[in-house]
Amino acid sequence: MPYYLHKGDSVEAQLSINNLSGKAGTYTYGITCRGSLKCGAEGKVDVADAGIGTVPVTVAAENTEPGYIKLDVKSDGYSFTTEKEVSVINPLTRAGENKIIVLAPGQKKNIVFVNQYADGADAVVKFGRFPLSDTSEIVKDVLSDNSMFAGIYTQVSNGLTLLSVLNGMEKSGAKDNAEAREIRKYLNDRVSLIESKFDPYGSLSDVPYSYDENQYAYAYASLFLIEANNSGFGVSRTVLDVAKTKLMELQNNGNENVASLSMYALARMGVNVKTNAVYRFDASGEKEDLPVEAFAYYADIFGLYGDKTRRTAALERGIALLASINAKYNNTRTLSARILDDVGLAKKLLGYFPFNINYMNHEVLALIRSSMKAGYSEGLDSLYGYLNADEYYTAACQYLIADISTINRTPASTERIKVANNTVTVENKSSETAIATVIVDDYVQKLPIATGGITVSQRYYDSTGKELRGPISLKVNEEILVVREFKSNTVFRGVVTSENKLPANTVLVRVYNGSEEDRLAGKVQKGSLGYPTVTKGDTGFVTTHSVYGTQSVTVAYVIKGAHKGSSVALMNGSYLDQLGTRMYLSYDPAVTVTVK
Incomplete structure (x- = not known):
């Protein structure tokens, strides 16, 4: 059994x-x-x-x-x-979507979701002066996430999200209710998980990014552990000491995002970084192609030291830089779609959005949060214009929205509506302009209609090499080859993470890599297997590929029948980190697996 x-x-x-x-x-x-x-x-x-x-x-x-x-x-x-x-x-994949739109008094707007949700799925709309979220929905989203996909940014962002929500609950006197206790349990587990990724030499293990990206991810993960420690969670002193030593080095990194994030993390640890922050910020005025997010962190750092002049200057420069990027590249609202068709554009944008966590919506939200902390409202209206309701909002964005919701003290209203034909209609019934944040988090019922030039297919072969079509029937101990292919119409670069769920009546035998490609000739595209990082779980495994200039990434593995019975078709998600994270699904309801 x-x-x-x-x-x-x-x-x-x-x-x-x-x-x-x-x-x-x-x-x-x-x-x-x-x-x-x-x-x-x-x-x-x-x-x-x-x-x-x-x-x-x-x-x-x-x-x-x-x-x-x-x-x-x-x-x-x-x-x-x-x-x-x-x-x-659930055999399907759970996906959360956030949409942020600006509505004039009395204005209505239809919101169409990327993923295909069931009619009657709940959507929550939060109206206010800022992008806000229903924190109870965020908690439900994070705590109920049973996806096997858990990259370092998702893991850390979910932890930071719940820290922010918990701090807000404690300030409002709700620190001892059942939800708060469940959050604390989750955070204790999350602290242990993130701690396990810190090696004694100042690196993160099992993070398949480039060297530069790893430096940023290290600082981001360190910030979570520091904030968790500040909130009373028992973070290992040894890990914190190693992180402090590494952050002291990273505050002098050549990339402003890495340096500013590291300085902010150190400041939250009680280390005085004011002199270095002032020097770097003042000197950065002579640089070109600065990363946008750095200005949000500089604003937060100067806020900690009461330097209102530089805090405002950092926000002004960040907002002006976004306007310059928008003008230079002609409509940032479609950047994430256009970079799949234009490798040159992607390379140019890396100066402004250097790491996988960085993209337009994330940087806009970071500047909105920093502006709210500073009480700076002059540039907020222009920032709202960059928020794109057609783009994904990653776990890192969700953290920023949660933090904005915690900081916000202005009245807001909440409306719950049902999804119909994968659409909801949002109406601003107030007499003032409102920012509406629309959140849906549910299981996807079928594949999206549009995939933006990327498809994920899944094929099956028996021991003779014959391709199988669903439904599939096996004997106990009989093996089949599974081939999942992530394919783009154009050449792309980035990190592709794929969850590979296993039918409950089977077991995993092996996962192939590029050294064994000849054995799979005719079944996989040459050069597409690569050498992924493989993380095995209780119900399947996750593969992560870092790719440069390719059109196809393939995961190939063997399973065998283990228990008599029938398994339903399984939906799997693949995630592309490239100026943000986008999810792509593979699912064929006909592919059930019966073991006899």
Whole structure:
């Protein structure tokens, strides 16, 4: 019996009774299920001395909540009762989308979501003077995320999000309710997870980025641990000391994003970085192609030291730089789509948005947050104009929105509406201009209609090399090859992370890499396997490829039948980090897997 199932799966479990009593016996058994599982069997079985009696029972998974199988066995002078918990997982992929729009008094606007949600899915709209979010929805989103995709930015951003929400709850006197306790438990686990990625030499392990990107990711992860420690979570002193030493080095990094983030993290640690911050900021006026996010961090640093003049100057320069980029590259609202078709444009933009976390919406939100902290309102209206409702908002953006919501003290209203035809209609019923933040977080029901020139396909081959079409039928221990291909119409660069869920009635045998490409000739595109980082989990595994100038990334692996029963089709997500993060899905509802 597998220890997890997907909703809709059924498996043939086997009750085995090993008779060690020293004589033949008759055993009475009863098998019942509760929670999300459905089963039922009762009867008697005769077992010879030192023999094994077996009874098959079908177990079906009906809902996505824990399920339990209870077993009662009795014989002469013998009684045994036990209950086993089985996790039941949604076979689809959960995706959250945030849309931010500016609405004039009385104005209505239709919001069309990228992902295909079921009719009746809940959307939450928050109206206010700033981009705001319903913090309870954010908490639900983070705590219920069972995706296997968890890059370092997502892990850290989710942690920072809940720290911000928890701090807001504590300020409002809600620090001891059930939600706060659940957040603390999550944060304790998150601290341990992030700590495990810090090696003793000032690097992050299992972070498959370039050297420069790793430096930024290190500072970002350090900031989370520092803020967690400031909030009373037990962060390892050894890890903090190593991080402090590394951040002291990174504050002199040649990239302003790395340097400013490192200085801000050190300042939050109690280290005085004012002299270095003043020197670097004043000298940066002579540089070109400065990264936008650095100005938000400089503003926050100067705010910590009460330097209002430089704080305002940093915000003014950041906002002016965004205006310059918009004018120079003719409509930043479509940048993320255009860079897939224009490698030259992507290279030019790396000066302003140097790392995977950096892109237009993220930098705009960073400057809005820093402006709110400073009480600086002069440039906010222009910043709202850059927010693109058609773009994804990453976990890092969600953190910024949560922090803005915590900082905000102006009245706001919330409206809950239902998704219909993958659309919601948002109306500003007030007499003032409002910023509407629209949030939906639910399971995707089918593939998006438009993919922006990128497709993710999944193919299956038997041991003879014959391609299989769904539904797939296997025998126990029979192997099949699975090939997932992430393909673009044009050459691209970035980091591709793919989740690979395993049917509950199978087990993983092996994952191929580029050294074995010849063995898969005709099934994978030459040069597309690469040498990914592979992270194995309980219900599947994650691969991460760093790629430069390619059109195809392939994951190839072998699974084999392990448990008799049927598994539903599984949806998998692939994520491209390139001026932000975008998700692409693969799903064929016909590809069920039955093991006989």
